[in-house]
Amino acid sequence: MATLEEVLSAFHDATQVSAPTLAGSLLTICAGLGGALALAWLFQVGRDAMRGSVYRAPTALLLVVAAFFVLIVTLGVFYE
Numbered sequence: 055m056a057t058l059e060e061v062l063s064a065f066h067d068a069t070q071v072s073a074p075t076l077a078g079s080l081l082t083i084c085a086g087l088g089g090a091l092a093l094a095w096l097f098q099v100g101r102d103a104m105r106g107s108v109y110r111a112p113t114a115l116l117l118v119v120a121a122f123f124v125l126i127v128t129l130g131v132f133y134e
Contacts, residue, residue: 084128088121 056064065073095118 080128081125084121084125088118088125091118091121 062073065071095115
């Protein structure tokens with residue numbers, strides 16, 4: 055069975071990219087996207103509430119949940 059050092063070394067030799075750097079970059083992208091979607095959802099719900107209709111709020115909330123799920127899955131993959 056290969057050790058973690060061997061796997062990281064093989065990954066680096068094959069791609070010339072550091073695995074922790076790649077993981078950190080993906081984490082940052084996911085967190086940024088999740089934060090942007092959360093802010094968009096807040097602004098959308100606020101705007102819809104000002105108009106008196108909140109019909110589109112569930113769709114925006116689902117997008118926020120999806121971004122959070124992608125973040126959790128990314129963390130889980132790199133944690134293992």
